[in-house]
Amino acid sequence: MAPIALYEENAPVAQSTKSVAPAETKELTPLEALAHQENSKPLPKIPTFSTHAEKRQWQLEHMAGCFRVWAREGYAEGVSGHISVRDPEFEDRLWINPLGVHYGMMKASDMICINFITGQVVGGNTEVPANAAGVQIHSAAHRRRPDVHAVCHNHSIYGRAYSAFGKPLEMLNQDVCNFYNAHSVYEAYGGVALSGEEGENIAKALGNGKGCILMNHGLLTVGNTVDEASFLYMVLERSCKAQLLIEAAVAGGRVQKRPIGDEEAAYNFRWNSDPESLYYEMQSHLKYEEYLTGSDYKN
Known part of the structure; x- marks a missing residue:
């Protein structure tokens, strides 16, 4: 193996005798700004x-991979929770997970293709039905938001707990700023979403945002890729956990919350919450899953 090249901190820099025109300042994209050096790969x-x-x-492979990551996060609980992805060819079709398959066992070939206008199964796995409530919620979201390509919904414990307040999250740390002016609250609870009306109400409450807190229910996030939507779900769940911990700490009155200001929150949102950066954020989790278990979820 060749030795790793190192640079000496105080090594002399060769001076060119040619005049060099000043380089134009290039505005970095949020994804480019993540890397320390502009000339890096x-x-x-x-x-x-x-x-x-x-x-x-x-x-479908990334969808199954996201479920595997969710299993490690402890989100699996019975038959609750679903991820959907819009089909790249047929704009009126979505892919969704089957009912009762544990997140940690999910594979690309398990997914079911449904026409979200008619509700008919039109492809994929026909051996197991989808979750009826999931079909209602995700179909409504995809119909109302043609810009959305993936929808995630789950009943993870901290999201469930915080949803009981029926309040939006406060900008109390850097990560929750991914949802600055981009999340909402569904301030009603209509029971298990077995009717189209409840699915439509949830989609309406989502509005144009990235996430929605469903009171007495759970969390929902959306994205341009399943990677983005899944990572945002993880951020939203952990933000609920952080808020609950903070609320418990201030309950005694000895300390106070110090929210991030609007200007700083908007700055964080600008640089951390674009689709490319959020897609990249999820890749380390997927690679770790593949490192631990191989890539059988791609089958």
Whole structure:
């Protein structure tokens, strides 16, 4: 193995005798700004594909991978929770997970394709039904938000606990700023979403945001990729946990909360919450899952 090259901190810098025109200042994208050096190898962006079939398979593999990560996060509970991805070829179709398959066992081939206009199963796994409530919630979100390609909903413990307040999160740390002016609260609870009306109410409450806290229910996030939506869900869940811990700490009256100001929160949102950066954020979790278990979830 070749030795690793090092740079001497105080080494002399060769001076050029040629006059060099000042370089134009390039405005970095949020993803480019993540890397320390501008001349380093570019961070991987959301890939593009030459065929719909290739993109479909890639989406389903990442969808299954996100479920595996969620299993390690402890989100699995019975038959609750779902992720959906819009089909890349047919804009009126979504892919969703089957009912009763544990997140830690999910594979790309398990997913079910449903026409979210008619509700009919049109492809994929036909051996196991989808979660009826999940179909209602996700179909409504995809119909109302054509810009959204993935929707995540779950009943994770801290999201459930915080949802009982029926309040939006405060900007109390850097990470929750991913949802600065970009999350809402569904301030009603209509029971298990077995009717189209409850799904529509949830989608309406989501509005144009990235996430929604469903009172007495759980959390919902959306994104341009399943990677983005899944990572945002993890951020929203942990933000609920942080807020609960902070609320408990201030309950005695000895300490006070010090929220982030609007200007700083907007700055954080600008640099941390774009689709490319959030996609990249999720890749380390997927790579760790593959490192631990291989890539059987891609089958």
